[in-house]
Amino acid sequence: MDRSKQVSTWGLHAGWHRELVTAPPTARNGKVTLSDAPGLGQKLLPWLWKRADAIVRVSDGFQIVDVDSRQDDAADIAIRCQPAT
Structure with a gap:
């Protein structure tokens, strides 16, 4: 899969995602980090x-x-x- 498309897609979703959940996943060093909390840490x-x-x-x-x-x-x-x- 083309990595540039993944990054641009994540960038488009990061904005509205914050309007829905308390703690959206974070991206660091090219990787998305998920929480270990229930529901992947999102409420x-x-x-x-x-x-x-x-x-x-x-x-x-x-x-x-x-x-x-x-x-x-x-x-x-x-x-x-x-x-x-």
Whole structure:
């Protein structure tokens, strides 16, 4: 694979990636370093689902009843759904 295409592709994604997750992977010395933390060390930003351009999909027959962004860990979001009535 052509390495120049990999670098240019990563460069294009690095900008919007920061708008989605708390800690995007970093590139050093031509290599991408991933975290050992769960989910490769990435968590969705807590306000992501509220963005005007966000598309939130809920399975048929369910509805969102509660969204909890924990104050001690801004990246930890719990979205609770229940069957629609």
